[in-house]
Amino acid sequence: MADGVNVRREDTMTKLAINGGSPVITDLRMPRWPEFDESDERALLEVFRSGQWWRGGTVEAQEKSAVGFFERRFAAYHNADYALAVNSGTTAVEIALRAVGVGHGDEVIVPDLSFVVTASACLTMGAYPVFVDVDPRTGQIDPDAIEPAIGPRTKAICLVHFGGYPADMDRIPEIAKKHNLALIEDSAHAHGSQWRGRGVGTFGDFGTFSFQQFKSLTAGEGGILTTNTLDRWRAAYSYHNLGRLEHKGQYEFYLVSSNLRLTDLQGALLNSQFPRFEKQVERRNVAYKRLDAKLGAIPGIEPQPEDERITRRGFYYYIYRYDSEAFKGLPRERFLEALKAEGVPGAGRGYGSALHTYPLFQEMEVPSDRSNCQYKYVSCPVAERLAAQEICTLAHQVLLLDDAQLDRIAEAVAKIRENADELL
Ligand SMILES: Cc1ncc(COP(=O)(O)O)c(C=O)c1O
Missing domain, CATH: 3.40.640.10 (Type I PLP-dependent aspartate aminotransferase-like (Major domain))
Structure with missing residues (x-):
């Protein structure tokens, strides 16, 4: 029974929810999408x-x-x-x-x-x-x-x-x-x-x-x-x-x-829907800045940059870049699983692949005189890296949550970083 004792001791040391610890967020309800009345x-x-x-x-x-x-x-x-x-x-x-x-x-x-x-x-x-x-x-x-x-x-x-x-x-x-x-x-x-x-x-x-x-x-x-x-x-x-x-x-x-x-x-x-949409746009434009500040303060997390030429932002996703090096090498997919376990709603990775890598393009026969369109040989290293390893997203409804709830999303990310050892 020595194994059973070991398992129990590990449990009590665990902090991350994915390993049985208490989640940061237990009572957060995502706004229904679409909202209607x-x-x-x-x-x-x-x-x-x-x-x-x-x-x-x-x-x-x-x-x-x-x-x-x-x-x-x-x-x-x-x-x-x-x-x-x-x-x-x-x-x-x-x-x-x-x-x-x-x-x-x-x-x-x-x-x-x-x-x-x-x-x-x-x-x-x-x-x-x-x-x-x-x-x-x-x-x-x-x-x-x-x-x-x-x-x-x-x-x-x-x-x-x-x-x-x-x-x-x-x-x-x-x-x-x-x-x-x-x-x-x-x-x-x-x-x-x-x-x-x-x-x-x-x-x-x-x-x-x-x-x-x-x-x-x-x-x-x-x-x-x-x-x-x-x-x-x-x-x-x-x-x-x-x-x-x-x-x-x-x-x-x-x-x-x-x-x-x-x-x-x-x-x-x-x-x-339109008047509601206009108000939602306003709220998201306040919320993303708060999330940028909180998440951007965590090493290894980089929100999209502020640019004064962008005078208002619409959202399908809130996007941030994840640097696994700053999380002791924890791969993005494992980070996202841990984030979901901490109770963060709407956490994802976007589409997950650079477009040219889809079978649609990889298997397409294109006349050989089109050097730009030989999709098997296309190389877009930044898009490939962002899609496969770095991009993380939150669904746009997340930006309709209140400030206290947004702060807890950042707390959950910080908690995973501090305890990344548990997942390695
Ligand atoms: C960037 C982009 N373009 C076009 C479309 C196509 O829109 P629809 O699903 O309304 O055909 C989508 C849908 O998700 C999209 O994300």
Whole structure:
């Protein structure tokens, strides 16, 4: 029975919850996501009872619809001249690429760190993504990596504001302009983010957003494009509506395209969610700074850097970098397990892989004259390291917790660092 005695003695020495110690957090309840109440029910019922569940066929009906109202509201919030609601964030990126003229055989420069759609959307029109590396501190596309990747077939840059933190909107639009490339900002993570006081999604040809279930503004599914150019809006409109033109007849078709429209039930929900969303953005902008200060004081934890050009942050995730060396070599995955055991909700690692490493790309046969697109040989060491070892995330709902609860998340991280020996 000597073994049993040993085990018991170890138990009493244990501090970490993953080993049987008391968790730092026992009573924390994550805000339900999405948050909703009777006002959302009323908004949905109103459209439901009207019997008009789509946004309508004529321009006048479309403008009067709940979707039309939401488009104007969202455009104003992001300082865009025009917006077009569509049925997902994925189709928003596809429409944007088509509307700027990306077609078969073109190349599109994308960051190697994102959700797959930023890179895979162009495949649906026979174009190829060209992966470039990211900045090690922000996780955003590295402007210095873009120009070397530009070739004669490059048509566009499709970047992401990863996690909601804006990519460099001083330098990248300049690069796009200099090389006559279209610029698309995949802003699926970045509702509410601003660069120098202006909403993201307005610095290039198009911004694209998602309203899928887990996004910071949701209707279960949905998406929207923003643009400051009427011609771009018109092209996007046509691609989302079966190739119709805005002021032409219902049965006149001009483009190869699909039905990618948003329903008015979703429009109603987005409208009723919107005031709540605005308040949530404000709260998250206070909360992230507190978390930055508390977590940033722990050696080995590095939040995304403050940048005075970023005047407001939207969030899909709160991102911080984990340096296992400062945790005595404790691998990130083990750190995250320990963090969950301490009662920290919504703790994750983002998507976990650099995009070019997915089988989708690794197994793709690409003509050999495309040296930039031989995905087996792509190397983006920063994105690979961040994705596989360093990036840690907290779901955006965490930033709706109160200050005392946020402080306990930092306490849990500090506790794991102090007791990392227990896990080695
Ligand atoms: C960066 C990014 N782009 C595009 C999308 C696609 O959005 P949707 O799920 O609405 O199609 C997502 C969804 O998670 C995303 O994270």
